[in-house]
Amino acid sequence: MTRNWAARLREITIEGMRALVLENERLRVTVLADKGGDVVEFLHKPSDTDLVWLSPQGLRRPLPQQAADDVGAFLDHYEGGWQEVFPNGGAPSVYRGARLAQHGEVAGLPWSVEVLSDSPEEVAVRLAVRTRRLPYRVEKVFRIASGTAALELEGRVTNEAGVALHAMWGHHLVYGRPFLRPGARIRVPEGVTVIPHASSIDPLGRRAEELFVAPPEGAPSEIVYLTGFDHGWYEVLADIGVRVEWDADVMPYLWLWQEVGASKDWPWWGRAYVVGLEPFSSMPTDGLSTAVDNGTAMLLGPGESRTARLRAEVIT
Known part of the structure; x- marks a missing residue:
């Protein structure tokens, strides 16, 4: 019989795709194994608040023949x-010679699933995938312990080629309503440096303490990069909050972008109120070849692996 108390794990199907639900007394997290290992629910149960932003276009299963x-x-x-x-x-x-799509490749691929732990004290699953255009294996372990409001993620990437290869590695974490609202505060460590994007509306950059307030509806779209983290962490504080911690030695940059209704054409059509706060190994958002040229891309030798941890916890 499926356990319905303490830490528990279920497999379900969403729009024909395999998904996993990791849950305890305080938190429910839904992961799409058949689409990138995406987290499509991060629900704080006591307040009935889902912290992730969901697009108005809804969930669509990627087509096998989709161009990449x-x-x-x-x-x-x-x-x-x-x-x-x-x-x-x-x-x-x-x-x-490999053509890589926007945020490609793993976000659009189905991942294999291995259950590591399924007890009242803890549930944990390992997802794994091999990229198709570059010879990498990527793994990530999702873990939730009983009694906590935290998701722990352990990632590992391995170069399976006999030659050294570059890569960009990051977590595309976005927040929106009902959790995020205008005026919500975003905290980062003191001393962090803000680097403007070439097309930023604020080319001189702003101090982090001035930058990190969720803007009003219709404010201009923007993206900046933060670096200088001794310890990788940020907090988003609204009626409840979330604290995200990560390995800043592996991902020394935090991408911050906002799309809050200013873009009236494709792909947003004025319907988005979303802020992204994304730990990344590299910058800017111009793709891997640019990150190689500017020296921020990761370099993995033949057979080399790199690991990184991330923890997201609801704070009240």
Whole structure:
């Protein structure tokens, strides 16, 4: 019989896709194994608040024959939620002859599932996938312990080639209503440096303490990058809050972007109120080849693995 108390684990189907529900007394997390290992629910049960933003277009199953060379490959099936991004971050890019799509490749692929723990004290599952255009294996373990309001994520990427390869690695975490609202505060460590994007509305950059307030509806779209984290963490504080911690030695950058109704054309059509706060190995959002050129891309030798942890906890 399926356990319905303490930590528990269920497998369900959403829009024909395999999904996993990790749950305890305080938190319910739904992960799409058949689509990138996306987190499509991060529900704080006591307040009935889902912290992830969900796109108005809803969830769409990626097509097997879908082209993987452009922006639409990601956005046509972007349901919101939280994605793993690897080995390309941001815009489509060509790396050593391989054409990589927006945030390609792993966010659009089905992942295998292995149950590691299923007890009242803890549930844990390992998802794994191999990229198709670059020879990488990617794994991530989702873990929830009884009595906590925290999701722990342990990631591992491995270069399976006999040559050194670059990559960008990040967590595409976005927040929206009903959790996020204008005036919500975003806290980061003191001393963090803000780096403007080339197309930023504020080319001189702003101090982090001034930048991190959720803007009013219709404010201009923007993206900046933060770096200088001794310890990777941020908090988003509204009626409840979330604290995210990660390995800043592996992901020294935090991408902050906002789309809060200013874009009236594709793909947002004025319907989004969303802020992204995304730990990343590299910058900017111009794709892997740019990150290689500016020296921020990860470099993995033949057979080399890199690991990184992330923890997201509801705070009240």
